[in-house]
Amino acid sequence: MKLYGEPGWGSALVEAQLDWYGTEYDLERVGDLFESLHARQNLARINPIAQVPTLVLGDGTIMTESAAITLYLAELAQNDTLVPPAHSAQRAAFLRWLIFIVANIYPTYTYADDPARFVHSPDAQPSFRNxxxxxxxxxxxxxxxxxxxxxxxxxxxxxxxxxxGTMTRWRPGRAWFAEHAPKLFSIASATDEVDSLKATRQRNFPNK
Ligand SMILES: N[C@@H](CCC(=O)N[C@@H](CS)C(=O)NCC(=O)O)C(=O)O
Structure with a gap:
């Protein structure tokens, strides 16, 4: 498999899962998709919306959407340690909150990272972002x-x-979570200490 990504970006979500399952993959850095038109154009050849994670499977199938990849990798690995299996007690809650995160929270980064894509007037962009x-x-x-x-x-x-663990490193940042969302902060801190994910974390968030 080949994972297109950038340290600390959404590809870290998939990198962690590939590492967890021990799946072999190559990681190809895409560059800064906001700063480099070249980086966007390159990635757009395989993912038309030029986002990471983008995963190319062994047979060349392209997968995007971290939640779909999360479900798929668990099936592929035949391993339910990260995804509660069908009919298990936690399955419904898992699906609910996985989709909640990617449908309600993740897009807020898409909108606020580069408001110019959504609001044309430069004057209106800071307030849109806020x-x-x-x-x-x-x-x-x-x-x-x-x-x-x-x-x-x-x-x-x-x-x-x-x-x-990954998204609490993004806006509004770990300090905000420590103060206002102590349960999420505690989960994130505990995830940082999971042995089999430490190398992934250090590659993605070396200074934090
Ligand atoms: N729905 C996607 C969201 C992926 C996403 O927003 N990735 C960000 C990086 S964290 C990205 O590539 N942003 C570039 C852009 O929006 O142009 C998923 O869950 O995988």
Whole structure:
């Protein structure tokens, strides 16, 4: 498999899962998709919206969308340690919150990372960005209110904890979570200490 990504970006979600399962893959850095038109054009050849993670499977099939990849990798590895299996007690909650994260929280980064794609007037862009970031915070509060401990689903570690460990490094940042979303902060901190994910974390977040 080949994973297109960039350290600390959304590809880290998939990198962690590939490492967890021990799946072989090559990582190809895409460059800064916001700063480099060349990087965007290159990635757009395989993913028309030029986002990471983009995963090319062994047979050449292209997968995007981290939640789809999360479900697919668990099936491929025939390993349910990150994804509660069908009919298990945590399956419904897992699916609900996985999709909640990618449908309600992840797009707020798409909108606020580069508001010019959504709001043409430069004058209106800062306020659009602030409003989107405030909305993201509301969504994180909902997530916080539904989080168990020590992991999001309770005693069972899952891919949700990998999402939380990774995304809490993005806006608004770990310090905000420590103060306003202590359960998510605690999950993220515990995920940092999971032995089999430490190398992935260090590659993606070397200074944090
Ligand atoms: N729905 C996608 C979102 C992926 C995404 O937004 N990735 C960001 C990096 S964290 C990206 O590539 N942004 C570049 C852009 O939006 O142009 C998923 O869940 O995989």
């Amino acid at each position: 409003t989107v970031n405030e909305y993201a915070i509301k969504m994180y509060v909902v997530l916080e209110n539904h989080a168990s401990q020590p992991w999001f689903l309770g005693e069972r570690f899952s891919a949700l904890d990998i999402y939380i």
